[in-house]
Amino acid sequence: MPSGVLLARTRQIAAFQARYGRLPAGLTECEQAPGAGGHVVLAAVDKQLATIERCPEGPFRYGVLTVRLPVKPAPVCRADWRPVRIRFRLPPHVPATAVLCAPTLRVREGRLLLDVPYALAAPKPERAGHRIAVAFDWGLNTLLTGGTLHLTHETQPRALTDGHPVYFRAGGVLAKADRLRIHGEHISARIDQLRTLIASRQERGMRPNPRLVAKLAVLEAERERVARRRTRLNAALARAAARFMTDHAMAAGARVIYLEDLRDIQARGKGRTLNTRLSQTVRGAIVTHLRHQAATHGIAVVIVPPRGTSKYCPYCLTAFRHHKAPNNQAPGWAWATCPNTTCGYSTGRDNAAWQRIGARGLTHQHKTSLDRGSGTFVIRTVVEALDRASTVQRQTWDRTKSGPTATRPVPGKRRRVPAPPENRTPTRARPGGKRPAGWTPTHPTHRGQRCSRQQGPTTIGTPARPHRPDGARLGAGFHRHAHTTPTRGQPWPSHPPQRFRTPGITQETQAD
Incomplete structure (x- = not known):
């Protein structure tokens, strides 16, 4: 373990x-x-007591549950049992080809609820023989950073990447979870103080103060409510992250997802705030949800050893130099630059890590084994010779213009502004003149009446309407504070790419 x-x-x-x-x-x-609450697990009973099937009148919308219930407190014969038929509505996401299984009965607020599982025929995930893979790296501010890699059909296979990473940012969800954690800690501190006061009065032979006892009951109920909110928030985050990775794997045509193994990570020596944020990450729940969602589509989830994934350059395996990001001067070591003069690769360390994870997983496919405890495919050891050969090469696209470009302006869509007199002959319909002056220039110290704040002409302002993501509103499953990269179509061509060489660098291109 x-x-x-x-x-x-x-x-x-x-x-x-x-x-x-x-x-x-x-x-x-x-x-x-x-x-656990009161519930009846019908999966543990015989088919003589409970059967479930689709309703003959509406097999796609309704189901029928037949349960034999006793008519006496102590039934002794078959006549003491009577069948009861329960007709229920199926959710719209249940496929028509799904096989309904024995449900679990629960009672909530006087209503009978049925938790109905269903089974689907899914292809078996393969542990090896993959040519297209999707790899993801865990992060702190950006929870998941990943992309697609392709293994060539050469004698010495090479891992190619299109250089288009995808991101899953859950900063809003993590901030909300942090606020709930702080609120729960404050409530726990007050509960401990009240318990100390009540215990001190009991030790002195005095009766507890009724006001303190009532306040303690209220705070305990509030702490349970905050704990339930944190549980639901973590579950929503895990489901959203698992669906994000599964959707990108399906869009790329990949049958395997590679993740780094961070089960033994310990949040130590990082400071109080960073240690807490690292400990609150729900990586285990995300992997569990990912295994279930990926198995539905026959996609294998493989755990890869994380050692050295963000330390070395994915293109030449030279040790990175970590420093601040050039576009963000916040303290940290989030940016990596390769000191090799022939390579010179510069990117975020998470962006380099997922390329190393994917290349390591593709080159160590034959060492993938099944963990009997968790049911997950795991690569336990890394071969040094294969790891040194698992370099990544960038897939470049042919930029030859064979037709009109969509972003190229056409005569009918040019700007309708008057040109200066010396540049164009004035006509009666469109006389010449000066171009508009544009925005009022801002002054570093003096603010004019027309410029109420120090804002440049290219500043993007905050929208007036609130943030309303369509995915969460339409029931797509993503949390409203989780922002992801949209899924793209098939990034890889059906035919193998063409090769051409430049001095010092091997690149890949394909026909348009």
């Missing part, structure tokens, strides 16, 4: 020993009793 699980169990046992002065008899003694 991962070392993080052993470390967490060790801390749990140490906390138990510090509280009770003895070692626990087992791991179950360190944990609280599991709680």
